[in-house]
Ligand SMILES: [Ca+2]
């Protein structure tokens with residue numbers, strides 16, 4: 039045993055040497071440092087999901103695909119970089135997602151004086167706001183503070199804030215709900231989110247092409263259950279076209295496709311026509327057999343279990359609908375209950391399973407981006423449970 043283990047170690051050591059040698063030969067001669075920053079023009083042209091450090095000037099905050107504002111910043115979530123500090127054409131900008139730990143230092147609401155400053159930002163070259171982007175960012179540095187610094191340039195930053203803000207970026211939006219719990223929180227959130235603008239059912243096609251665009255392929259959307267990336271142009275009624283799935287089944291409350299809950303983008307998603315039909319109006323719960331056209335999903339006679347990556351997304355869509363629709367505005371009062379087989383009643387289950395899914399699959403970038411696009415561009419209301427998943431337990435606990 040001992041000698042065979044040593045032989046294995048020796049073999050691995052040899053392999054490692056060969057691999058290092060193979061890697062070292064081509065790169066040592068001509069390639070610049072792997073960490074050398076690229077230009078914004080290069081970043082715009084290289085939206086393939088790879089990691090890169092992009093050097094550019096801060097030219098504002100993107101709030102929609104073709105909108106970059108230069109004052110009155112709403113939050114610390116995003117900034118735009120360009121190769122020229124005077125750039126105003128959004129097609130020559132890259133939109134940078136500012137991840138949580140960098141918002142205090144690089145968000146424009148907190149740091150408006152960053153406008154015009156040159157930055158190096160490291161992240162993934164993939165779409166943000168349905169626009170060439172740099173997402174899942176892992177490092178920010180001011181270029182004027184030195185090329186190799188890894189510490190924040192505290193001495194060169196003109197400090198206009200005396201204390202770091204302890205508030206979140208959407209606190210203004212949720213102001214009247216903050217600090218509330220249970221039914222009072224639900225009522226306050228309903229008052230905030232029920233004022234949404236509404237889109238017609240025909241407009242949903244075009245909106246989904248933006249809200250659900252594949253971050254890796256701007257010609258495609260991602261189907262919610264199957265997870266497939268499919269051409270935006272393949273929308274329609276054919277067997278494997280994509281169409282408009284009502285995650286809160288429209289028969290549960292019988293609201294149909296009239297403007298209102300039947301066209302509310304917060305729960306409408308692209309899905310394969312055949313899979314959409316298999317899901318039908320089933321409630322959500324664990325269990326069943328695998329769906330042939332959408333592996334990872336399961337179904338039985340009375341329920342549907344989506345793939346793991348969207349379990350929380352589904353739950354938060356259902357909880358949004360229950361809070362947004364409280365009756366009194368011409369639409370049914372939708373509610374979540376702890377059963378399946380709800381049929382045409384204005385209920386959707388199963389509450390205990392949906393709570394679990396919300397906890398096990400927290401909001402991700404795709405979901406947050408989608409919420410922001412609906413807020414910025416279409417309905418001007420938010421899904422509170424994507425911004426505050428902990429509110430599910432407070433209201434539906
Ligand atoms: Ca998810």
Ligand SMILES: [Ca+2]
Pocket residue numbers: 359360361362363364365371372373
């Ligand atoms: Ca309700």
